[in-house]
Amino acid sequence: MDDYATKIKDSAEHLIRNEFPEKALELDTLCSSEALSFNEVSKIRAEVQLPTxxxxxxxxxxxxxxxxxxxxxxxxxxxxxxxxxxxxxxxxxxxxxxxQSPVYVFNGTVPSNPLISILEDKLRPYILHFLDSVAVIKLWIQLMIPKVEDGNNFGVGVQEDSLAEVRTSETEVTQYIDLTCKYLISRGELIKKVVKYPHVEDYRRSVQSLDEKQFVSLRFIALELRNHYTSVHDILMKNLEKIKKPRSNQTHASLY
The missing domain is CATH 1.10.287 (Helix Hairpins)
Known part of the structure; x- marks a missing residue:
């Protein structure tokens, strides 16, 4: 068990020191790229290939x-x-x-918006990496918490506050997965309406508006993921020594 604990500690420190800043910089580059530029909105609203x-x-x-x-x-x-x-x-x-009772039958598949699919494929690995990494970091902080001793719990508050910050970030990032799922379900329902009522222009435009909304949401996700990587790295690096050695001194310790 000691070897396993050592492995977790080494892995967590590597994530905090190296991988988190790297991912933050990669996401910052992605946010500044043409793929997430608002100039792409006109392409996002491209006409969906559905019966007219x-x-x-x-x-x-x-x-x-x-x-x-x-x-x-x-x-x-x-x-x-x-x-x-x-x-x-x-x-x-x-x-x-x-x-003598003709019914229109739509043959073939209705494709997803290709630009939205590309962005989702780019962001999904970052979401999964963050959640997987946070699980390791939470365990690492918990392993660093010393046993409870009367009158000798100085520094433990820093570990608990750090753990709370990491958990908050984890909860917010988890919601990004639900956002994509809800978008796909909503778009599928609208597509069914367009196929059933191809002469109603509002249904067709609603699909375009939903795609535009998802593009803005994906840009927001990319920005927030960058911020989460940056903030978790920053707060843990500033308090790294207090997390690793919470009782190194008897002065009151607080989170930076």
Whole structure:
């Protein structure tokens, strides 16, 4: 168990000293890049490839021609098969009624917004890395907390405050995963509306607005992730010695 505790301590210090500042700088570069520039908003609002009112008209026209041909064939078939009985005639009537009630069927897949998907793929590794790293850092701080002794708990408050700060950051970053999931569900519901009512322009525009909103949210996530990496690194580095040796002196210790 001692070897495991040593491994956790070494891993946590490496994360704090090296990986966190590196990730913060990478995210700062990403936030300043063209991919997250507000100039990309016009591209985000690109028209979604979904059926339009013209598609419906073309479909109905084509269906009408098919119905006329089918009616002719059914008429000939009915004359040649009068001896099939009333059961056959009833079946033919059902087929005719079905053909004469055209329904638009959307064939193919509805793609996700490619630019949003690219940004999500770029940010997801940072979110997962942060959450995984924070789990190690929390355990490291807990391992550094000495046993409770009456009248000799100086410095432990710094460890507890540091742990609370890390947990707060963890809670906020966890919510970013839910944001992406909710966006996908909402977009899927809107896409269903567009497919069902392609002649209603507001549904089509609502998909574009939702994509734009998600782009702004992803930019916000990138900025906040950068800030979380930076703040956790800063607060733990400033209090590193107090976290590692909370009872090195008997003076009152407070969090920087």
């Amino acid at each position: 009112a013209d598609d419906i008209i073309a479909h109905l026209t084509n269906n009408k021609n098919i119905n006329s041909t089918d009616d002719h064939h059914h008429s000939i078939s009915a004359k040649n098969n009068n001896n099939n009985g009333t059961k056959k005639s009833h079946k033919t009537d059902l087929i005719d009624n079905t053909i």
